[in-house]
Amino acid sequence: MSGSRITFLQGQADQPNALERVVAHVRGQFEGAGLERLRAAERPLFAGIGASYAALGVAVDLLRARGWSPSGCSPARSIGAPPGSTSMY
Structure with missing residues (x-):
């Protein structure tokens, strides 16, 4: 399309x-x-922006209700570079 x-x-x-x-x-x-x-994954972290960030709460709540312990949700901009990397790009 x-x-x-x-x-x-x-x-x-x-x-x-x-x-x-x-x-x-x-x-x-x-x-x-x-x-x-x-x-x-022991403690997955869910990240998103805008509406996808808002929707993450549903996934986290459903996983917690089923016994998982996700770290929670975070705005994507708050996640740093991977270990050993000096840049996200």
Whole structure:
């Protein structure tokens, strides 16, 4: 859809299909090794910006309700460079 435009009503009508595509994509990311790495995380930290940051609270609350102990959520700008790195870029 890069470079194309649709009307608001077309976008609204296509939301169920778009959500199905997102669900399928995310499920694929959590298969195999990806899921094992997530399960091995002792205290995951969730980061985001804007609306994604606001939505992280739901994920953290759901994980806590199921016995996980996530570190919580953080605005992405608050996360520093990886260990051993002098820059995020």
